[in-house]
Amino acid sequence: MDRFVVISGCSGGGKSTLLAELARRGFATVEEPGRRIVGEQLRTGGRDLPWVDLAGFARRAIVLAQQDRVAAQNQSGWVFFDRGLVDAAAALAFATGEPLDAALCAARRYNRQVFLTPPWPEIYAGDDARRHDLAAAMAEYERLLAAYPALGYEVTLLPKRTVAARAEFLLATLGATADSDPPPP
Numbered sequence: 001m002d003r004f005v006v007i008s009g010c011s012g013g014g015k016s017t018l019l020a021e022l023a024r025r026g027f028a029t030v031e032e033p034g035r036r037i038v039g040e041q042l043r044t045g046g047r048d049l050p051w052v053d054l055a056g057f058a059r060r061a062i063v064l065a066q067q068d069r070v071a072a073q074n075q076s077g078w079v080f081f082d083r084g085l086v087d088a089a090a091a092l093a094f095a096t097g098e099p100l101d102a103a104l105c106a107a108r109r110y111n112r113q114v115f116l117t118p119p120w121p122e123i124y125a126g127d128d129a130r131r132h133d134l135a136a137a138m139a140e141y142e143r144l145l146a147a148y149p150a151l152g153y154e155v156t157l158l159p160k161r162t163v164a165a166r167a168e169f170l171l172a173t174l175g176a177t178a179d180s181d182p183p184p185p
Helices: 015-024 033-044 054-072 085-096 102-107 134-150 163-174
Strands: 004-009 028-030 079-082 113-117 154-157
Touching: 004 015, 004 085, 004 134, 004 163, 015 028, 015 079, 015 163, 028 054, 033 054, 033 085, 054 079, 054 085, 085 102, 085 134, 113 134, 113 163, 134 154
Parallel strands: 004 079, 004 113, 028 079, 113 154
Antiparallel strands: none
């Protein structure tokens, strides 16, 4: 889906803030599956948390990412995802030691251009849903930096700039405006 764009990368690197800016500018956005799962698991006393059962958490994230893609088909124009199926599949591969499920990821593609937030120690902060440290976030980033190109995606690193400047960079790279459709493949 050329109009489905993933913003991924290092935890605490500004993805959610960038998505909020894109939403403010009129674009459709999809919240990170992981944060929704953590919130639900904390409310219900569940165990599918990345710091308790990473494999269970990743399996839930895969299901939610697939549901998000289906629901996004009802949106018109560009849709920006805070992480997605590849992130969840990469987490499952890491948790289980199994290879990345390339067939699963190939069957549910996003725009070939993926944007990654690099590690940015100056803005990194933990919270109730982000209990890992910066070193763990950087290790995850390295896995994603390898996984996306291995699946045929082109990775563009987002510059360490203000949120407005990051949004401008991303939109200019895509040639996107709130009322435009993606160019044909």
